[in-house]
Amino acid sequence: MAALRRSISRFISHSNAKNGAAQLVLSRGITSKLFVKGLSFSTTEKLLTDAFSQFGKVVEVKVIRNKDGTRSKGYGYVTFSAIDEAQNALIDMNGKLLDGRIIYVDSVRPSGVYDTPKVRGPSKSEADG
DNA sequence: GTTGAGCGTT
Numbered sequence: 001m002a003a004l005r006r007s008i009s010r011f012i013s014h015s016n017a018k019n020g021a022a023q024l025v026l027s028r029g030i031t032s033k034l035f036v037k038g039l040s041f042s043t044t045e046k047l048l049t050d051a052f053s054q055f056g057k058v059v060e061v062k063v064i065r066n067k068d069g070t071r072s073k074g075y076g077y078v079t080f081s082a083i084d085e086a087q088n089a090l091i092d093m094n095g096k097l098l099d100g101r102i103i104y105v106d107s108v109r110p111s112g113v114y115d116t117p118k119v120r121g122p123s124k125s126e127a128d129g
Numbered sequence: 130g131t132t133g134a135g136c137g138t139t
C-alpha cells in the first residue's frame with residue numbers, strides 16, 4: 001500500500017497556494033489551473049468564478065492587475081479542485097463570450113512545479129579543474 | 130489619460 005502511494009505521488013503533486021488551495025498536477029504539464037486571456041478590463045474575479053463554477057469547484061481565481069491594482073491586464077487564472085473539471089472548462093469556455101469579450105482559455109504554461117530536478121552548472125572546483 | 134498581446138502572485 002505504501003508502494004502504491006509512492007508510485008502515485010510520482011505523478012500527482014500539489015503546488016502550494018496562499019490560501020492553501022492546492023493545484024492538482026498530473027504527470028507533466030497537466031494541471032487543474034487554467035490561463036484565461038482576452039478578458040474585458042471590467043471582468044472581476046467574481047464574474048470569472050460565476051462563469052467557471054458550472055464545471056466544478058473553483059478553488060482559486062486571479063485577475064492580473066497593474067501595480068496599483070486599478071487596471072486589469074485582461075488576463076487571469078482559474079484553478080479547479082480537479083483536473084477533469086479544468087479540462088471541461090477549457091474546452092467549453094474557450095472562445096466564449098464573457099462580459100462582452102471573447103475569452104481564450106488555455107492550460108497554464110509549465111513552471112517549476114514539476115519533479116524534474118534543476119540543472120546546475122559546473123561547480124567552481126569543476127570549472128577550475 | 131482608455132487600451133487589447135499575453136503566463137502572475139504567495
